[in-house]
Amino acid sequence: MSDIAVKVEDLWKQYRIGHKASTSFRETIGNLFSKSELDYFWALKELNFEIKQGEAVGIIGKNGAGKSTLLKVLSKITYPTKGRVEINGRVSSLLEVGTGFHPELSGRQNVFLNGTILGMTRREINSKFDEIVAFSGVEKFIDTAVKHYSSGMKVRLAFSVAAHLEPEILIIDEVLAVGDAEFQKKCLGKMGDVAGEGRTVIFVSHNMGAVETLCERGFVINNGEIGFIGEKHRAISHYLSESQKVSDIMLRNDRKGNGSLKIIGIILKDSFDNVVGQTGTGQYLSVDFRFEAVNKIDNPIITIHIANNQDEPLMMLHSRMSGDHFKDVKGEGVFSCIIQKVPLPPGEYFISYSVLGGGSFLDALDNAVSLDVISGDFYGSGEIPSASQGKVLLDAQWKMS
Amino acid sequence: MKTIITAQSSRKLNLKELFHYKDLFFVLAVRDLRVRYAQTVLGLAWAVLQPLATLLVFTLIFGRAIKVDTGDTPYPVFALAGMSAWSYFSFVMSQSGSSIIGAGEMIKKIYFPRLIIPLSTALVAIVDFAIAIAILLVLMVYYEVPISSNIILLPAFFIMNIMTALGVGIWLSSLTIRYRDFKHVVPFLIQIGLYATPIAYPVNMVPEEYQLLYHLNPMTAIVEGFRYSFFGQEALHSYAFISFGVTFFLFVTGIIYFKRMERTMADLV
Numbered sequence: 001m002s003d004i005a006v007k008v009e010d011l012w013k014q015y016r017i018g019h020k021a022s023t024s025f026r027e028t029i030g031n032l033f034s035k036s037e038l039d040y041f042w043a044l045k046e047l048n049f050e051i052k053q054g055e056a057v058g059i060i061g062k063n064g065a066g067k068s069t070l071l072k073v074l075s076k077i078t079y080p081t082k083g084r085v086e087i088n089g090r091v092s093s094l095l096e097v098g099t100g101f102h103p104e105l106s107g108r109q110n111v112f113l114n115g116t117i118l119g120m121t122r123r124e125i126n127s128k129f130d131e132i133v134a135f136s137g138v139e140k141f142i143d144t145a146v147k148h149y150s151s152g153m154k155v156r157l158a159f160s161v162a163a164h165l166e167p168e169i170l171i172i173d174e175v176l177a178v179g180d181a182e183f184q185k186k187c188l189g190k191m192g193d194v195a196g197e198g199r200t201v202i203f204v205s206h207n208m209g210a211v212e213t214l215c216e217r218g219f220v221i222n223n224g225e226i227g228f229i230g231e232k233h234r235a236i237s238h239y240l241s242e243s244q245k246v247s248d249i250m251l252r253n254d255r256k257g258n259g260s261l262k263i264i265g266i267i268l269k270d271s272f273d274n275v276v277g278q279t280g281t282g283q284y285l286s287v288d289f290r291f292e293a294v295n296k297i298d299n300p301i302i303t304i305h306i307a308n309n310q311d312e313p314l315m316m317l318h319s320r321m322s323g324d325h326f327k328d329v330k331g332e333g334v335f336s337c338i339i340q341k342v343p344l345p346p347g348e349y350f351i352s353y354s355v356l357g358g359g360s361f362l363d364a365l366d367n368a369v370s371l372d373v374i375s376g377d378f379y380g381s382g383e384i385p386s387a388s389q390g391k392v393l394l395d396a397q398w399k400m401s
Numbered sequence: 402m403k404t405i406i407t408a409q410s411s412r413k414l415n416l417k418e419l420f421h422y423k424d425l426f427f428v429l430a431v432r433d434l435r436v437r438y439a440q441t442v443l444g445l446a447w448a449v450l451q452p453l454a455t456l457l458v459f460t461l462i463f464g465r466a467i468k469v470d471t472g473d474t475p476y477p478v479f480a481l482a483g484m485s486a487w488s489y490f491s492f493v494m495s496q497s498g499s500s501i502i503g504a505g506e507m508i509k510k511i512y513f514p515r516l517i518i519p520l521s522t523a524l525v526a527i528v529d530f531a532i533a534i535a536i537l538l539v540l541m542v543y544y545e546v547p548i549s550s551n552i553i554l555l556p557a558f559f560i561m562n563i564m565t566a567l568g569v570g571i572w573l574s575s576l577t578i579r580y581r582d583f584k585h586v587v588p589f590l591i592q593i594g595l596y597a598t599p600i601a602y603p604v605n606m607v608p609e610e611y612q613l614l615y616h617l618n619p620m621t622a623i624v625e626g627f628r629y630s631f632f633g634q635e636a637l638h639s640y641a642f643i644s645f646g647v648t649f650f651l652f653v654t655g656i657i658y659f660k661r662m663e664r665t666m667a668d669l670v
Contacts, residue, residue, distance in 0.1 A: 075511070080406065084407050085405070085407075087405075087406070088402070099507055100506075102432055104439045113429075116424045122428070168402075
């Protein structure tokens with residue numbers, strides 16, 4: 001057997017844009033007569049790479065960069081438009097935990113259902129059944145219908161099934177990183193075991209920490225193309241520098257205010273004054289607003305609002321309320337809003353700002369810049385609650401007396 | 402194990418792989434059976450009540466009111482023999498027809514031979530089929546209708562029945578992904594087919610000049626074949642081979658079209 005586990009040659013994948021769930025028959029008939037212009041886009045462009053047996057590879061890239069499409073092609077869920085993939089070994093792909101779980105069936109029945117969907121035989125499941133149930137910790141409820149399970153129990157049982165697959169090549173999407181911190185640890189631990197046993201692991205993630213602990217090499221995918229392949233630390237720094245966000249707010253035409261002071265750029269910086277594209281929970285973050293003021297403005301007030309991707313306002317940071325005053329502002333300069341510990345669970349957030357002066361709006365822009373928060377340390381314990389357990393984190397300590 | 406993935410690699414029917422996933426085939430069928438009667442008070446009794454109710458209506462309308470001539474065979478027995486084949490067909494066709502759309506989440510997240518999904522519906526419906534046959538046997542004892550020695554042919558006709566149901570079902574399952582219009586075709590086919598197939602009446606009631614057209618319906622010969630197997634009266638119409646040809650054609654082209662569509666299923670579903 002060759003030592004190459006996965007070999008990808010000139011791989012291309014095309015999708016139709018604005019694809020409805022399906023085309024209607026009428027549309028197809030219509031298209032026979034009028035050559036309508038269809039919009040296509042290439043989700044993957046000219047990919048070439050090799051992954052060796054026993055290697056753990058992390059695939060990193062922004063949302064929509066083509067990571068999931070690549071995993072789907074490698075796991076035969078969808079087929080490439082052009083090109084060739086050669087895979088040596090039995091593949092298991094986990095793009096979701098609990099695929100096919102049926103709420104009306106008991107935990108036991110779902111273990112068999114999910115296991116066979118993942119490609120195990122009933123005999124294999126039978127022989128590992130006790131182990132699977134023990135790992136999940138839901139022994140007591142194994143004969144209860146899954147619809148009565150809590151979501152945590154469901155995820156634990158589902159992951160437990162997946163964890164007992166014995167593939168030669170394991171393909172994992174970051175969706176596995178959902179659930180509570182304890183569960184995430186368990187997931188990562190199990191994946192580390194798999195990688196340690198000399199199996200090939202292909203892992204997609206936004207969580208740089210997980211890529212760092214699990215993988216040896218990193219692939220950065222950018223707009224469907226390979227941006228970088230190489231050693232993990234270099235791949236991570238390549239990715240972070242690539243996603244640096246110097247926001248193009250000058251192109252926005254939905255600004256409000258009279259414009260006598262204008263924000264001309266927003267950048268995010270870390271504690272070393274490096275420009276960053278994202279931050280982590282508990283990290284230092286400086287949001288810098290570069291401005292230009294035509295006239296002298298005394299005591300302007302700058303406010304930012306941070307909202308989550310459901311558009312729920314989470315917090316307002318207001319320069320006057322925090323006791324920060326700026327005297328006689330004129331010309332160019334920078335307002336920096338310094339957040340010592342980002343109190344946000346991992347996710348995507350949006351920053352809106354407004355600048356007031358002399359009783360009127362000078363400049364304001366909704367959702368001026370997006371803020372990607374990745375997993376990080378907040379309490380110094382390495383554990384943080386997930387977004388489902390609370391929208392913000394608060395620095396607090398526990399005591400017993 | 403070496404796998405090659407290219408744009409064309411889904412087109413071949415990989416029977417070995419299909420066989421490897423046989424457990425999934427059974428597990429999916431068992432799931433559907435369990436789920437179907439979960440939380441129903443009568444449970445499996447529904448599978449008995451359904452054919453009985455239809456049979457009652459048919460017997461009252463065609464047997465009593467219209468007085469369809471079924472020769473020596475009492476009407477309820479005559480009708481049920483046809484209905485058992487037809488119910489199997491209509492159930493499998495409608496279930497497998499919508500099966501791929503229904504399994505969309507699975508298809509988008511995991512690889513397995515997609516054909517397993519429509520195929521497993523053929524197994525689910527065997528339970529209902531067995532119940533219908535059991536009722537038929539009870540009725541035959543009650544009406545003192547002797548079983549013909551042709552009964553040994555029944556498995557062959559039943560295999561044809563499976564092939565027809567799956568052939569149409571597999572066609573519909575892949576067509577529905579591309580064109581949702583085909584969702585509306587299923588009830589339409591069932592409604593028309595119920596009368597365009599000799600279920601409530603014997604095949605010889607159709608004028609000879611229409612027999613050729615009539616046998617383009619693949620279920621015509623199968624329903625006839627069922628009656629021939631149970632009661633052994635007159636032999637099949639000479640056009641029956643046309644029906645069988647249509648069955649074979651639908652089954653083979655259905656699988657070919659399905660394999661062609663398999664490539665884009667996860668993108669379209």
